Amino acid sequence: MSKVSSSTISLASLLPLDVLRIIFNYIRKAGKDPDKYDRDTRRYLHACLLVNRQWCQAAVPILWRNSFYFCRDGNAKLIETYISCFNSAERHALLSAGVMLPKSQYPNPAFPYAAMLKRLDYDRFCNSVEIWCTETDQEPYNAIVLMMRALFRLFLTRSVILLHLVLGEWVDRTSTDWKYRRIIEEEFQDLLQSVKKLKVQGDFVKDCILKGLRHPCKNLDKLFVYLANTPQNYSYNDELVSLQELVKSQSHLKSLKLGNIHPASLFPTLSSQSTSLTSIHLWGCTFDSEVPWSNIVQCINLEKLKFRDCTGINEQMTEALTTAVFPKLKLLAMVGECKNSCGEYVTKECCDVLIEWGIEQGALVAIGIWDFADAWVKFGKDTYAFQFRWPYAGQFRNIYRQFLKALEKKVDEV
Incomplete structure (x- = not known):
């Protein structure tokens, strides 16, 4: 894709702009895993910039919609480009604060x-x-904070519609919550009101951040919160309360992914989203006799129910789920290092009742450890079973997609 042929250019000139955007969006969606696809996706889009003006105008917004997604270690060139978008008043404000901005460097x-x-x-x-x-x-000791706030103001005044916000990196284990408090300052609340997908992870105290996000972020479609339940996390109980309030404040939450949470505390909040939730993913949770499974049973529109690395899988859970009816359920997964009440790994043999119930719901069922799983899907009166392996399941994020591909292949063979 580094070179564009003359025939491609002539064909491209005939394509309407909306068709080009469909093509670019297809390329972008193929690159959701940054470790595997980001370089190829960016290279293809950069090549599209050279075709003609229409291609360039369609590719640029896609390249810049998630500009920081592709630079885990940071990229000063991105900041330089954003600085070039400042007007004279915005530049003057930074210069007055002591931040150096050579005009010749930012055309x-x-x-x-x-x-x-x-x-x-x-x-x-x-x-x-x-x-x-x-x-x-x-020179200013707080130059970083000054520049961050200036960029937030830039996004606000340019009417940015921010749809996806990610706070915290798995690789960063030394952050404090002060680093994240800047985004929840009152001045920037309007920037967060359009957020549809929110991810809060990493090893930092999240109580203040979750409280600060509750008021501006009330229209989330997807919420992922991972609480670091470690002895050093003295605010864990406060984080749980703040997370409860964040979930309750939502108007139509569709997907909820929770890691290291206490189910007995969080499950009652699911009632507030029972009609809108279509996906629940529990990660690293411990179940006991106090867990109110009835709150999940109320979510009758569930399409995906996933458990990863959970412990305490017991008869109470199995009984509660198998007496429920989820007419739209497409996926039931219990994978990773899931264990029962006795500390034994959950296998297909010990979940026959749950598996049969999932199949009756018309769902794809996955039970097993990371490198092995069985899956079933019902087509009419026949049920096909097969086995396959995959390298650590891409941290589980692509399990549904991989199962569907394998199912399609299996159906073609039958």
Whole structure:
């Protein structure tokens, strides 16, 4: 894709802009795993910039909608491009605060890049600002904070519609919550109101952050919160309460993924989202006799119910689920290092009742450890079973997609 042929260019000139955007969106969706596809996706889109003006105008917004997603360690060049979007008043405000901005270094941009942001990977954004400040030898001790706030104001004044916010990186184990409090400052509340997907992870105290997100982020479709339940986390109980309030504040939450939470405390909040929830994913949770499974049973529109690395799988859970009816259920998965009440790994043999119930719901069923799983799907009166292996399941994020591909292949063979 580094070279574009003349025939491609002539064909491209005949394609309407909306068709081009469909093509680019297809390429973008093929690159959801940054470790595998990000370089190829970015290279293809960069090549599209060279075709003609229409291709360029369609590709640029896609390249800049999640600009920080592809730079885990930060990228000062991104900050330079955003600085070029500042007007004279915004530049003057930074200069007055002591931040150096040589005008010759930041020419006027060819596109309104700042207005194109849709996804903000906050930690990678912070890393990029920090690298830029280091490379430009900024003098104020708080130059990083000044620049971050200036960029947030830039996004606000350029009417950014932020759809996806990611707070916390798995690789960062030394952060404090002060790093994340800047995004929840009252001045930037309007920037968060459009967020549809929110992910809060990493090893930092999340109580204040979850409280700060509750008021601006009330229209989430997807919520993923991973609580670090360690002896050092003295605020774990406060985090649970804040998470409860965040879930309750939602108007139509569709997908909920919770890691290291106490089910007995969080499950009652599911009642507030019982009609809208279509996906529940529990990760690293411990179940006991106090868990109110009736709250999950109330979510009658569930399409996906997933358990990963959970312990305490017991008869109470099995009985509660197998007496429920989920007419829209498509996937029931219990994978990873799931264990029963006796500390034994959950296998297909000890879950026959649950498996049969899942199949009766018309769902795809996966039970097993990471490198092995059985799956069933019902087509009319016949039920096909098969086995396959995969390398650690891409941290479980692509299990549904991989099962469906394997199922399609199996059906074609029959």
